Amino acid sequence: MKKAFVKSYGCQMNAYDAARMADVLGAEGYAPTDTVEDADVVVLNTCHIREKAAEKVYSELGRLRELKGERRRAGLDTRIVVAGCVAQAEGAEIVARQPAVDVVVGPQSYHRLPDLIARSRERRVVDTEFPVEDKFDHLPARRNRGVTAFLTVQEGCDKFCAFCVVPYTRGAEVSRSVAAVVGEAEKLVAEGVREITLIGQNVNAYHGLSADGAAATLPDLMRAVAAIPGVARIRYTTSHPNDMADDLIRAHAEIPALMPYLHLPVQSGSDRILKAMNRKHTGDQYRRLIERVRASRPDIALSSDFIVGFPGETDEDFADTMRLVEEVGFESAFSFKYSPRPGTPAAERADAVPEAVKSERLAALQALLDRQRHAYQRAAEGQVVDVLVEKAGRHPGQVAGKTPHMLAVHFEAPASTIGSVVAVRIREAGANSLTGELVQRAEAA
Ligand code: SAH
Numbered sequence: 001m002k003k004a005f006v007k008s009y010g011c012q013m014n015a016y017d018a019a020r021m022a023d024v025l026g027a028e029g030y031a032p033t034d035t036v037e038d039a040d041v042v043v044l045n046t047c048h049i050r051e052k053a054a055e056k057v058y059s060e061l062g063r064l065r066e067l068k069g070e071r072r073r074a075g076l077d078t079r080i081v082v083a084g085c086v087a088q089a090e091g092a093e094i095v096a097r098q099p100a101v102d103v104v105v106g107p108q109s110y111h112r113l114p115d116l117i118a119r120s121r122e123r124r125v126v127d128t129e130f131p132v133e134d135k136f137d138h139l140p141a142r143r144n145r146g147v148t149a150f151l152t153v154q155e156g157c158d159k160f161c162a163f164c165v166v167p168y169t170r171g172a173e174v175s176r177s178v179a180a181v182v183g184e185a186e187k188l189v190a191e192g193v194r195e196i197t198l199i200g201q202n203v204n205a206y207h208g209l210s211a212d213g214a215a216a217t218l219p220d221l222m223r224a225v226a227a228i229p230g231v232a233r234i235r236y237t238t239s240h241p242n243d244m245a246d247d248l249i250r251a252h253a254e255i256p257a258l259m260p261y262l263h264l265p266v267q268s269g270s271d272r273i274l275k276a277m278n279r280k281h282t283g284d285q286y287r288r289l290i291e292r293v294r295a296s297r298p299d300i301a302l303s304s305d306f307i308v309g310f311p312g313e314t315d316e317d318f319a320d321t322m323r324l325v326e327e328v329g330f331e332s333a334f335s336f337k338y339s340p341r342p343g344t345p346a347a348e349r350a351d352a353v354p355e356a357v358k359s360e361r362l363a364a365l366q367a368l369l370d371r372q373r374h375a376y377q378r379a380a381e382g383q384v385v386d387v388l389v390e391k392a393g394r395h396p397g398q399v400a401g402k403t404p405h406m407l408a409v410h411f412e413a414p415a416s417t418i419g420s421v422v423a424v425r426i427r428e429a430g431a432n433s434l435t436g437e438l439v440q441r442a443e444a445a
């Protein structure tokens with residue numbers, strides 16, 4: 001049997017796309033494999049967001065070239081496919097830099113993968129068009145193992161933050177219809193999924209078509225998904241502060257399946273830097289927004305992304321970021337050193353922050369965020385919380401799952417609890433996860 005190795009290097013949507021590419025290849029008779037040496041087709045689903053992520057691809061491709069040579073000497077063909085956002089941004093360059101690559105395919109064209117692979121036997125193919133047809137209409141049924149799943153509901157971005165490649169690699173904002181999303185969600189639930197995370201580069205700008213022909217908002221979509229029997233939990237990511245509409249804030253109080261967790265990137269606490277980043281909001285506007293979200297759902301856990309060392313960022317600007325973090329308080333966060341990306345406005349600026357300063361600021365910010373995360377985890381000790389059991393734990397007899405606030409918990413329980421929401425008393429907060437004990441079955445699967 002032919003085998004396909006598909007690897008994701010990027011965000012949740014990149015992981016979603018990788019899974020769908022495995023579906024496309026599965027429909028063509030390729031069984032999935034985790035062993036790259038065995039693969040007849042190797043797909044690298046790449047990420048262009050920071051230089052490090054993009055460069056990783058070229059070193060990986062160097063190794064694959066050798067593997068391809070070895071397999072050829074053994075009489076085996078290997079098709080090497082570069083997909084994702086680096087493919088979209090650097091299609092021609094990839095082909096020029098690495099002769100072992102057979103197919104380059106962008107994030108909007110991967111439904112054509114079987115055809116592209118077939119054509120690559122004649123000559124190497126680059127497909128980075130934004131096709132007129134919708135890839136979602138041409139993808140085979142989803143196969144999903146597991147209790148939680150991502151579901152793309154919106155793709156692309158019209159925001160053009162000065163540092164970011166996403167509007168170029170993913171194109172303009174497009175929302176899928178409510179019917180398309182509900183249809184995919186129903187299939188997931190039929191395969192045992194209990195938690196669905198609605199994903200989009202700007203998911204709270206969602207405005208897909210509803211059955212009555214009007215535009216649905218994200219809360220409308222959440223209600224439609226929550227109505228599917230078997231859906232226990234809904235999450236959504238990633239949101240932009242400026243699209244945090246009143247009905248979405250209210251939804252956190254009104255939709256029981258919607259989990260009390262919000263990933264709302266602020267990037268910086270300095271108004272000067274926010275302006276230079278083209279974020280179109282101030283630090284205080286973000287603080288007031290968080291107050292309103294907390295008024296609607298007092299126990300909501302917050303998460304954010306931060307960039308340190310954006311061009312022109314002074315010590316004072318950075319101190320504003322630290323102050324915002326202290327005032328808001330985050331359960332978790334991702335923080336990055338600014339990485340200049342070709343084609344973005346910020347990359348043209350001459351006032352780059354030295355690498356050493358970026359490193360210092362990142363270390364200080366991460367230390368503060370770590371302290372907040374640990375305090376949040378410790379505050380859970382002794383509480384009884386609902387846990388959706390996702391999988392077997394590391395030790396025999398253990399299972400692992402997540403709290404509504406996205407904290408990972410390990411505890412002893414039979415494997416039959418996988419897929420159910422159970423009550424767990426949190427015993428202790430460890431470095432990265434909590435331990436606890438089963439209290440009772442809160443709900444049957
Ligand atoms: N659509 C999402 C996520 C975009 S990418 C959003 O708007 O938040 C995820 C994160 O990567 C961003 O939030 C930002 O913090 C970071 N990022 C994007 N471009 C970057 C760059 N050039 N350098 C460093 N970090 C970057």
Ligand code: SF4
Pocket residue numbers: 157158159160161164165166167201202240
């Ligand atoms: Fe990038 Fe900004 Fe769009 Fe997020 S909102 S994807 S950071 S341009």
Ligand code: F3S
Pocket residue numbers: 009010011012013014046047048049084085165166169170
């Ligand atoms: Fe990376 Fe593209 Fe996602 S650049 S973060 S894989 S949208």
